[in-house]
Amino acid sequence: MALGGGVIGDMAGFAAASFLRGIPFIQVPTTLLAQVDSSVGGKTGINLAQGKNLVGAFYQPAHVMIDVATLSTLAEREFLGGLAEIVKYGVVLDRELFLFLEEHVEPILRRDQSVLTKLISRCCSIKAEVVARDERESDIRAVLNYGHTLGHAVETLTGYQQYTHGEAVAIGMVAAASFSELCGFASQDDTARIRNLIQRLNLPSVLPVFTAAEYMSALFRDKKVRDGGITFVCNRGIGDFSFAKVVDLHPLLTSCGIGE
Ligand SMILES: NC(=O)c1ccc[n+]([C@@H]2O[C@H](COP(=O)([O-])OP(=O)(O)OC[C@H]3O[C@@H](n4cnc5c(N)ncnc54)[C@H](O)[C@@H]3O)[C@@H](O)[C@H]2O)c1
Ligand SMILES: [Zn+2]
Structure with missing residues (x-):
């Protein structure tokens, strides 16, 4: 039984996948x-000194048991960080969820248990549905990386110290939203709504100041680079997605206010 946060879940899950070539386990x-x-x-999986998630396995838990009451002791920044992943599901996969978030900011921030239960169960269903279609991330599972391409670059550039x-x-989602607008997948109003929701949830929305060259080198170090390009997840309006293969990232960075 993996009782704890994501670190415990990843580690205990990997141990369960490996011990006796696999024993059933439960995520709590x-x-x-x-x-x-x-x-x-x-x-x-586990991290090695050489990099994140270098050793691991795809191994499904027999059961996932969630008690939202555990969230009452969670540090505020940890809680808000989780909200960012919830916003992600809304922006690229579920318009209704996005509208629900817009309308429930206040009860969410005071951790109202019935609102959180609703949100968490919706997110688990969405994720389970995506993973059932593409367990090993050969295509559609990549949609869950929305906001993560630039998000990882931000984490790398700031040495994993400044941001959760x-x-x-x-921050990566607000940038992805601007880029989606630039590509013609979304309107200015969509971008404003996404930025606004993120700000109301007390999450940061502006890329930290580094040069375009620094962003490019961080982005191209990402393992998801293939044939010199990055597959970027865009929002199509709010609630749907599109993949865009990006080779030149300057227009994207310029659209987010990053100069040479
Ligand atoms: N397997 C996947 O698909 C997947 C997806 C996303 C992230 N991850 C991994 O998950 C990890 C991040 O997970 P996380 O954000 O849960 O971090 P975490 O496991 O480090 O937990 C964050 C902190 O909260 C504490 N904590 C846990 N539950 C608490 C509670 N109820 N009350 C008070 N404190 C509590 C922990 O002790 C820890 O200090 C990363 O290693 C990441 O790589 C894995
Ligand atoms: Zn994430």
Whole structure:
């Protein structure tokens, strides 16, 4: 039984996948991020000194058990970081969820248990549905990386010190929204609504100041680079998505206010 946040879930899941070539295990996630993201979907693993998630296995838990009451003791930044992943599901996969978030900011921020239960169960269903269609991320599962491409660059450039993962993803989503607008997938109003929701949830929304060259080198170090290009997840309006293969990232960075 993996009782704890995403680190415990990933580690215990990997141990369960390896011991005797696999024993059943149960996820009991206690952080918001683990409840809406890492405990569902079967990605398990550990980090090596050489890099994140270098060793691991796809191994599904027999069961995921979530008690939202555990969230009452979670640190505020950890809680807000989990909200960023919830916003992600709304922006690219579920318009109704996005509208629900817009209308419930206040009860969400005071951790109203019935609102959180609704949100968490919706996110688990969405993730389970995506993973059932594409467990090993050969195509559609990549939609869950929305906001993560630039988010990872932000984490790398700031040495994993300044932002939590969820905060970096929030910044990455606002950038992805601007880029989607630039590509013609979304309107100015969509971008404004996404930025506005993220700000109301007390999450950061502006890319930290680094040069375009620094962003490019961080982006191209990402393992998802193929044939010199990056597959970027865009929002199509709000609630749907599109993949865009991006080779030249300057227009994207310029649209987010990053200069040479
Ligand atoms: N497997 C996947 O699909 C997947 C997806 C996303 C992230 N991850 C991984 O998940 C990890 C991040 O997970 P996380 O955000 O849960 O971080 P975490 O596991 O480090 O937990 C964050 C902190 O909260 C504490 N904590 C946990 N539950 C608590 C509670 N109920 N009350 C008070 N404190 C509590 C923990 O002790 C820890 O200090 C990363 O290692 C990331 O790589 C995996
Ligand atoms: Zn994430």
